[in-house]
């Protein structure tokens with residue numbers, strides 16, 4: 001059919017057409033605000049962040065240490081059993097050197113961001129976060145890292161209570 | 174399908190009407206022949222109209238009919254066809270019309286800001302993630318684990334943008350693009366560079382699905398047969414998964430292959446239209462579709478196996494990288510191209526040998542969803 005059809009519908013507009021007001025548009029800026037319930041698992045997780053600790057849930061059936069913590073095991077489909085602290089050290093699983101902010105706007109100094117698998121949780125389980133104390137040329141997959149916590153009085157019960165992850169020093173744990 | 178462009182003057186409804194009319198005309202049918210309509214479209218926030226399925230209804234030819242809107246993120250590009258298929262396969266409908274639409278230009282200044290709302294509000298959102306980050310993370314993991322060179326990934330963008338030259342709706346076809354152009358393009362979130370990414374687009378596409386009986390009774394000659402469908406989703410806990418292999422695509426593919434009685438996909442499938450919003454995704458998905466061993470897809474690409482005249486042509490349409498990425502409406506390439514190739518109507522894009530079996534796949538949600546359709550001539 002692509003070979004047989006001669007007219008493909010669609011009238012293209014350029015960015016200039018919009019800016020020069022050649023096209024009628026209507027604009028609306030939504031003003032929606034949300035207050036999310038943190039829920040059982042996340043509430044405890046956020047509370048522990050204020051204490052400078054990472055907490056997980058264990059599932060007796062599959063013997064996993066689940067992080068981020070959850071109240072049910074999606075694999076065994078049963079309630080999880082107990083709380084357990086894990087370490088604030090881990091391994092960089094992957095990362096990106098981003099020159100884009102949230103709105104895809106360009107930023108001159110790149111953000112180092114990635115996924116850390118955390119020591120004490122089941123293999124590969126971890127969280128997304130920023131990296132610091134290393135350059136974009138030094139960061140690599142497999143690097144050992146440790147959380148950098150905000151001073152206690154500044155912690156608010158948010159993943160931002162951790163500023164990011166820095167390289168783990170020689171002999172440090 | 175309509176043209177795919179960064180901005181179209183038509184509203185979403187108008188685009189749906191154009192695509193739907195074209196599909197019905199080409200099948201020689203009218204709206205009266207249609208038993209049920211499935212509309213596939215991604216987040217409401219792109220168009221800026223909540224309950225977008227209802228909004229698009231009239232353009233999809235769905236009013237006063239059993240009508241369903243389906244949405245599985247980017248996976249909608251193939252999934253909506255599966256939803257249309259089950260209406261027919263179950264015997265509930267003789268004719269199902271599937272219409273997919275996306276109007277990403279409505280969202281200002283860039284549809285990227287909508288993606289900020291897909292993240293977990295407690296774990297991820299305070300970090301202000303950009304969607305490109307997660308693709309960059311997945312790409313980096315893939316490159317590092319298998320030792321893949323960026324230039325071998327860039328070859329996918331070059332191939333698809335060149336393939337798109339023959340596509341009448343293409344937004345970013347480029348007959349002269351080179352690997353160096355891709356490697357020298359702006360770094361957005363390393364390892365992702367500008368030309369590794371497909372563009373946001375406006376567009377709509379439509380397909381007509383009908384039962385075997387109906388096709389024979391109405392003597393419809395332009396036809397290809399859906400012989401297998403599969404879909405699968407992985408956990409939302411994306412930081413707990415190894416991003417190196419799309420297990421959910423493999424499971425979706427195995428489901429579709431089993432239904433289509435395919436036990437040696439590399440031998441029994443003639444060409445593929447995997448989802449390619451980023452160049453590395455084509456490689457990732459070829460491995461998920463079991464058309465390449467783990468880590469082998471870049472080698473196949475370098476050796477020309479996936480070129481239109483290669484042993485396993487991949488994205489002969491030009492894909493999302495070349496034709497454009499109006500999320501759900503990419504059905505125009507993923508399902509449309511299978512149909513056009515299998516019926517020998519792809520014109521300039523026609524694979525230069527006889528093809529009997531094609532597979533298409535789309536991918537979406539939080540890097541966790543795969544949908545697969547196998548089609549035969």
Ligand SMILES: [Zn+2]
Nearest residue numbers: 059062073076
């Ligand atoms: Zn369990």
